[in-house]
Amino acid sequence: MKISLDVDKCCGAGQCVLAAPDVFDQRDEDGIVVLLDENPPAEQLGQVREAAAVCPAAVIEVQE
Amino acid sequence: MNRPESVTVVGASAAGLGVVETLRREGYEGDLTLVGGEPHLPYDRPPLSKQLLSGAWDVGRLTLRQPEALQELDVDMRLGVPAVGLDTAKRAVLLGDGERVGYEALVVATGASARRLPGTEGVRGVHVLRNLEDAQELKAALARRPRLVIVGSGFVGAEAAAVARELGCEVTMVTDVAVPLGDALGAEIGGMLADVHREHGVRIEPGVMVEGVLADGARQVRGVQLADGRTIEADVVLVGIGAGANTGWLKGSSVPVGNGVECDATLYAGDGVWAAGDVASWVHPGTGRRTRIEHRTNAAEQGLAVGRNILAGPGEAKPFAPVPYVWSDQYDLKVQIYGSTRGADEVRIVEGGLGERRLVALYGQGGRVCGAAGINMVRVLRAHRRSVADAVPWEPEAALVGGER
Numbered sequence: 001m002k003i004s005l006d007v008d009k010c011c012g013a014g015q016c017v018l019a020a021p022d023v024f025d026q027r028d029e030d031g032i033v034v035l036l037d038e039n040p041p042a043e044q045l046g047q048v049r050e051a052a053a054v055c056p057a058a059v060i061e062v063q064e
Numbered sequence: 065m066n067r068p069e070s071v072t073v074v075g076a077s078a079a080g081l082g083v084v085e086t087l088r089r090e091g092y093e094g095d096l097t098l099v100g101g102e103p104h105l106p107y108d109r110p111p112l113s114k115q116l117l118s119g120a121w122d123v124g125r126l127t128l129r130q131p132e133a134l135q136e137l138d139v140d141m142r143l144g145v146p147a148v149g150l151d152t153a154k155r156a157v158l159l160g161d162g163e164r165v166g167y168e169a170l171v172v173a174t175g176a177s178a179r180r181l182p183g184t185e186g187v188r189g190v191h192v193l194r195n196l197e198d199a200q201e202l203k204a205a206l207a208r209r210p211r212l213v214i215v216g217s218g219f220v221g222a223e224a225a226a227v228a229r230e231l232g233c234e235v236t237m238v239t240d241v242a243v244p245l246g247d248a249l250g251a252e253i254g255g256m257l258a259d260v261h262r263e264h265g266v267r268i269e270p271g272v273m274v275e276g277v278l279a280d281g282a283r284q285v286r287g288v289q290l291a292d293g294r295t296i297e298a299d300v301v302l303v304g305i306g307a308g309a310n311t312g313w314l315k316g317s318s319v320p321v322g323n324g325v326e327c328d329a330t331l332y333a334g335d336g337v338w339a340a341g342d343v344a345s346w347v348h349p350g351t352g353r354r355t356r357i358e359h360r361t362n363a364a365e366q367g368l369a370v371g372r373n374i375l376a377g378p379g380e381a382k383p384f385a386p387v388p389y390v391w392s393d394q395y396d397l398k399v400q401i402y403g404s405t406r407g408a409d410e411v412r413i414v415e416g417g418l419g420e421r422r423l424v425a426l427y428g429q430g431g432r433v434c435g436a437a438g439i440n441m442v443r444v445l446r447a448h449r450r451s452v453a454d455a456v457p458w459e460p461e462a463a464l465v466g467g468e469r
Contacts, residue, residue: 009125011110012398013391014446015361031398031442049089053082053368056360058108058128 001045002063005035015054020047033059066377068168068336069094072157074147074313075173076100077109078360079341081128082367083171083374088137090375096139097165099157101174103144104196105134110360112199113223114393118230119203123196147174150317152335169336169374172314172325173367176307176342176358181215183276189285190277190301193220202302206231210299213237213288215274217244219392221304222261226394229264236267236296238274238288248401249437250411253425256418256439257394264395269296277301307358309343324356330381331370338374340366349383350455351404351434359390387453397421400445403435403452412460415444424448428458 003023012031016024023044025034040048045064052060071087073080076098084096100106107126115121134141142159149158156164178192189210191202202224206212209232214221217239228235241247244261246254258268273291280286287297309324318335320326324345327333331346339346341363345356365386373381392399410428416439417423424445427435432455438445 011391011393012442013361013389013400014442015364015389017446018449026443026446028443031400050368053085053089054361054364056078056108056110056364 001040001042001048003035003038003040003048004061004063005033006059006061007032009057010059011057013056015056016051016060019051019054020044023048024051067092067094067375070097070167071095071169071171071374072097072099072165072167073171073173074099074157075171075175075341075343076102076106076141076143077173077175077341078106078128078363079175079344079367079370080171080173081106082364083173083340083371084137084139086368086371087374088139090372092371092375094168096137097167098139098141098143099145099147099159099165100141100143101146101160102195105129105131105143107196108360109195110391112196113193113220114227116196116199117193117203117206117224118227123200126196147313150314150319152318152337155336167336169338171370171374172311172319172333172337172339172343173341173363174310174313174343176309178303178307179305181274181276181303181305184301184303187277187279187283187285189299190303192303193224194307202300205300206233208299209233211236211297212300212302213296213298214302214304215239215288216304216306217241217268217270218248218304218306219245219390221302222257222394223392224302224304225261225266226264229266230395233300235265236269236298237261238269238272238290238296240271240273242271244268244270248405249399250405250408250425250427252411252413252418253423253437253439256421257397257399260395260397260421307342309345309356311343322354326354329383329385330373330378331366331384332373332378332381338370340370346384349385357388359388361389362386387449397439398442399437399439400442401435401437402445402449403427403433404429405435405437408434410458410460414448414460416441426451426458426460428460431458432456433458433460 178194325339408427415424
């Protein structure tokens, strides 16, 4: 799985962290997304896709 | 599991897109049709009153999915054609071009429209801010640095005020409430935000109704008339007084409509019809209250939930029980709210403070936590989301001690 982020569009909602806490985090100062794991294990795919789906700024792209 | 052979989604914004993406992601192979009244590919609305209005982003940045990604969904897209009627007996959507689109399952995701001030039809210089064209027209108007009057003090009005000041416009905000944003955040925090707007040069006229706009012989707006007899001169007026659900096209169908499409807790409205996004009203299982939410994250989450529930079928569908979330960017402040803060009977700042303009506040109702709001404390606020989700008893002192810092 490959994850790419359009960080400039991030609005700091943190929905991705709630959906996939092992893969995403937020910066302390402004809540902008931080990618914890660029190549997460396959069993995380469901969570990562859900994170991409609920992101309110369409920041996350997932390729299998 | 009896999956429908065809699903038609009316409304091609965040909620509608969420439904079709979820269906395909979860392996649905039936016919999918996506009807959108606007001619554009699905685009994002929160930046309209922020980055698009300010000029920081061009229109292309708003596109929610690239054309190739949409193509892969294998969806019959009917964009630029509004739905004008629904025949629930024959299960067909009537489109503005006279065509009929059948369905076995239908999703109503037609969103909401900005409320307008009576008597402003055809008056030049009076704007609303809801879709791409609205934002582009307002942006063009603000480029001339006009005297702008904003009617209403909700998030859209407050964000537009911030952008307009940064663009050098003279801005007056008129609102019928005592404290702008006070209904959403409480008088104290709303008052702090109002102070920030004043410091940036926004003139605020609180606690007064706008009776109407004043126009010259050429039907160009010249100002607003207040209920207390005063007038305020304006070259441009932005009306930001909320929105109403787009349900007119459902008239005469069996779909129950009140303030939005009235669904059960699973977002099902009967007769194969579901609803998602701003247009959907459902009974939140946590609060037991009928709820309709006009926020971006709710649209995505309801799209996801409806997609899954369609595949599960009405009998097996799961109740939709989110922690609502909304954010607003004004100047260098990020305002974020979890849960429901309107109508709270308790407000307590549990982290940071008004003076430093970084804080987290908890909101309580009936002895339980019902909401949490943060200003420039993103991660700290997220740690309090759990209290909102669990509606824990109102003990904010405990939160103050135990809250993650």
